[in-house]
Amino acid sequence: MEEQFILRVPPSVAERIERLMNESAAASSSSNPEDSSLDLSFSEDGRSGTFMIGNERFPASLLDLPTVVESYKTYDDSVLIKTADIGQMIMVREEHDPPPEGVEYKHGLTPPMRDARRRRFRREPDLNAELVHRVEKDLINIMQGVSINQNASVTGAGQGGDRKKAALAAAKANVQQQPAANGEEERSDSDESVDP
Template identity: 60%
Template sequence: MRMDEQFILRVPPSVAERINRLLSENASSSEDKSLDLEFSEDGRTGTFVIGNDRFPASVLDLPCVVESYKTYDDSALVKTADVGQMILVRESGEASPDVVEYRHGLTPPLRDARKRRFRREPDLNPELVQRDAGDENARNANKKAPPAAAAKPEVPDTGGNAGEPDGSDSDDSDDSM
């Protein structure tokens, strides 16, 4: 079974104009007749080709998942995918990113999304965790069992209403009405 994958394609403004021109005009009249995306063996770097020009590209993980929808009748939306990656196309002279995860989201409110919105994973030293677990086990073993509850002394009955059951506060036991 083949599944379609969706991603965000982020390109420089000059490349975006060329793509818009290619999509809006007749393909045979445009000098940019082809679009292609080639990836290297690592799957994270590649080349974006438009016409005869080649641009370096990188696949980056987004800090959060973005849902993708499509419509057939302009009123009902159908969810088509969860997008978690972005292909970042750069100009030829720009340096490639050295990280796998894109720091920011797609919109300005998600700037530094990982740092501002998600809990950090604690940096725990495995030796320290093991030592603390041992200390906790030793502390639990040294604890004494709580003393048994003292038995209540028997109180002699005062003989008030010896044969009657205790009264109840519920409404159904009130016979005064």
């Protein structure tokens, strides 16, 4: 596959580039060479740079497209051969135009893909970092064979849970069973002991 990129330029620059491409090589070499020179250079960040045509300089930015664009080539107008996947675009703008916000271009290349990121794709969910951490911990415990309830009691035991259990058992032992009015012990509905 070939290396390709999309170069988006203002209409005035597009006319000059088209005129340069339509001229024959002999005609362009005999004319002013400075007018026919094209240059593109980027700064150290790799996202912003300068596009030069002749003696004019235009600011340029490398932007990520919201979708991948496939590029095809044909030799006989019936068979298409895929030549590249394009995911970035170099956007040249006029000096007074504001720079694009961020590194991702929010529109596609064609009118139906206008505002593609918002209209065509699902919103990224707002995740609570604490919730994600807790769910991750629970999943690890489940994979290790520890149920979540066992884990909670184990966690409670490490934080003074043994003292609480001992105090609760002592309180139950100190409570004396009061005899019922007929002289028998009171029983609950869940008490399945049988009288002899």
